[in-house]
Amino acid sequence: MELKKGKYLLSGDVDPLELAENYGLPLYIYDSAIIKRQIDRFNNAFSVKKMKLNYACKALTNINILKLMKKWGMGLDAVSIQEVRLGLHAGFKAKDILYTPNCVGLLELSEAVKLGVKINIDNLSILEQFGDHYPEYPVCIRLNPHVMAGGNSKISTGHIDSKFGISIHQLPHIHRIVETYGLKINGLHMHTGSEILDTEVYLKVADILLNTAEEFKDLDFIDFGSGFKVSYKNDGIETDMEDLGIQLSQKFTSFCAAYGKDLTLVFEPGKFIVSEAGYFLTRVNVVKQTTSNVFAGVDSGLNHLIRPMFYNAYHKITNLSNTEGRKRIYTVVGYICETDTFGVNRKMSEISEGDVLCFHNAGAYCYMMSSNYNSRFRPAEVLVHDGKAHLIRKREKMKDLLRGQVELNL
Ligand SMILES: *Cc1c(COP(=O)(O)O)cnc(C)c1O
Secondary structure, eight states: OOSSSSSSSSSGGOOOHHHHHHHHSSEEEEEEEHHHHHHHHHHHHHHOOOEEEEEEGGGGGOOHHHHHHHHTTTTEEEEEHHHHHHHHHHTGGGGGGEEEEEEEOOHHHHHHHHTEEEEOOOHHHHHHHHHHHHTSOOOEEEOOOOOOOSSSTTTTSSSTSSSSSEEEEGGHHHHHHHHTTTEEEEEOOOOOOBBBBBBBHHHHHHHHHHHHHTOSSSSEEEEEOBBBOOOOSSOOOOHHHHHHHHHHHHHHHHHHHHHOOEEEEOOOOOOOOOOEEEEEEEEEEOOOOSSSSSSEEEOOOOTOOOOOHOOOOOOOOTTOOOSOOEEEEEEOOOOSOOOOOOEEOOOOEEEOTTTEESSSSOOOSSSSOOOOOOGGGOOOEEETTTTTEEEEOOOOEEEEEETTTTOOOO
């Protein structure tokens, strides 16, 4: 999508510079039309009898985003009991929430049982404890198929030393526990990591999961997790959802025929659904020429958007105040008192102090990973929905920094 002067790529021709004016900077903006587009694209790529998309809400849990997800027919994938509670608060039915924690104790699982949500267990010792306490409560099992699917070591979860899932080589242990306690296994799950670029690799993993599924007789669903990549640069490198949809649908349909029941095909996308819907706006405080660099220093930092520093993630940056100016090269940095680099040697329209820079793909894992580091306020969030802008989270104030602190009389 091309930049237009003044206007931008928000739906309803909402002008992001006007939002900056009205709500202040730095600012997160989400466009619901893009979320809807991605949901439709995902659903349309597959053709099976029963399918359910569970939104992996750790990507973005603003309550209004959750409500929209529900309205648009999504279920929820929650990785903490707090996410489960947020989902229930947003109006999701317990049966539409799958709780997929890692390294939690029986206490949190008991809470999930009380709330009545679906539960995914990824650990043999916990499966055993669970069977001992709740033999009647159906559970899903998270398997680790040990296939490396792209991404970097921090987001890849399928490799042999990963802490996630029960190893596919430990199936005899699973069966031993299931038989001893009479557990009902209602689903099988895998989530191999965060970047699927190769349909073949994904189908290979699918085969492993489906072969395993034949050994479980009470299944209602099979959950293929996520890892669907969207393009962060303008290079179009992303999961070929349409190709994957056609091939996996065929595989799944013939599996169901052999299994003798129409199981639900489940996915749990996060990034694919919300990444492109988000923009993060900041103001340039200083343009600083050093002996070897031209820095553009903005009124934000890794406290608001940590992905570049944390994962070496690439976020496209554009100058909204000067969309057609001559191109120059900048290193964009934040104001935090440590190395705090958003992008190195980026070609963009000439920057003047006071300009508004836009970080793209800021919908997933951006606001959610923000902090108060350096005792800065977290930014506001705005939702553009049906052509109108709505404030959905207030910018923090001094009282937010002190909230919860117990001030002693010292
Ligand atoms: C994080 C997570 C997802 C979502 O991953 P994306 O790459 O954002 O789509 C799905 N399932 C589980 C279990 C996760 O932990």
